[in-house]
Amino acid sequence: MAIVFKQETFRNDFSYRNSPENIRRFPFPFDRDEYMYSVNMEPHVHGRAGTVYESLIDVDEHYVAEMHDRALVLKEDPLRYQALPHMMSAQWDTLELLMEEQAAGYPDHFTLIRNGDQWRWINRPLGIDDSFTFGDASTLPYEPFEYITRQAQGDFCIVDQRDSNLWMDAGMVTTQADWSLDFDIGMNFMEWHGPVPLAHQIGVFDRALKFLLNLQQGKPTRRFNWTMTINPRLDTSPENYHKWGPDRTTVTPENVGEKVHLRVELQSLWRLPRSNAILFVIRCYLMNMEELVTVPKWARRFPRVLKTLPPELIDYKGLTRFRETTIDWLSKYDDGAPTSPGIYPD
8 A cells, every 4th residue: 555655854844743544553662551671572573454563664654754854864974874894794684674674565665676686676755766786885876784774764773793792883873862873883782772771780781682692583573662852853863962952941831742752763673694693773753742642542641651750761861851841731631541451542
């Protein structure tokens, strides 16, 4: 089924909005009325129709606008894409995986034709029709990893496995929640997760690393992460903090519904076949409070989650300035009724 792509912006006038259909498929991350860090891994398998799990690499109505915003970020700061020299095999692995999944999930929009190592890739939403030789980077306009991640929603990191650890050795990162690829490139798993509070003390990352070191090819896994963002801004990088940091001071009781956004990352991890590296896909979804409260179950649950957050998480996620204002605004939508288990709307 063909997707109707929206023309919208994630900066300046912030015209981004979710259609009613897209609100219903939003990956609301809370399956109960409270939140605490956990590994929360589950198999990344095809899910029910009409959800973000229907295809393993999700494409939605924001695709064209997000790819335009990525191009703007890369023009301003080319270091948002980096790949160390030894990662070329993993780059081709990633290109193959993303092309296969987009073509399989959205045949109206993407086509992959292969004849041995002679490949043709057709991306209709972006007007791309390229023929190239698989394995020969000189036949593409960019390195293979950059080429395909300029055409896929979300951020992408490739982590190499060696010395019983994982090392971030390549990335396309333009929609991150306040972390820097340029700072983290070359770090190991524990180093780049160093700033996260509480999770280290309760052993979350020790368990996660052990799990990922044993990730098998053909059995990807997924988890949620979340934070909150003021305005529908995809690029909340440290490099651009001067642009988005002051937004947190602009929330008032009158504009909460429009300005405050729940920002959810659906993170999937894939063992790559040739390189044995792991592809880390970090797909970002945004929904403002006015959109969130159109789903009664979420309208009840989210203020309850915000009320129960530990102080360390409130500070780490940058919610201190606007959390209480947001809870007050949401409270009129919480009638005290029980919420059903799970993340899906009733």
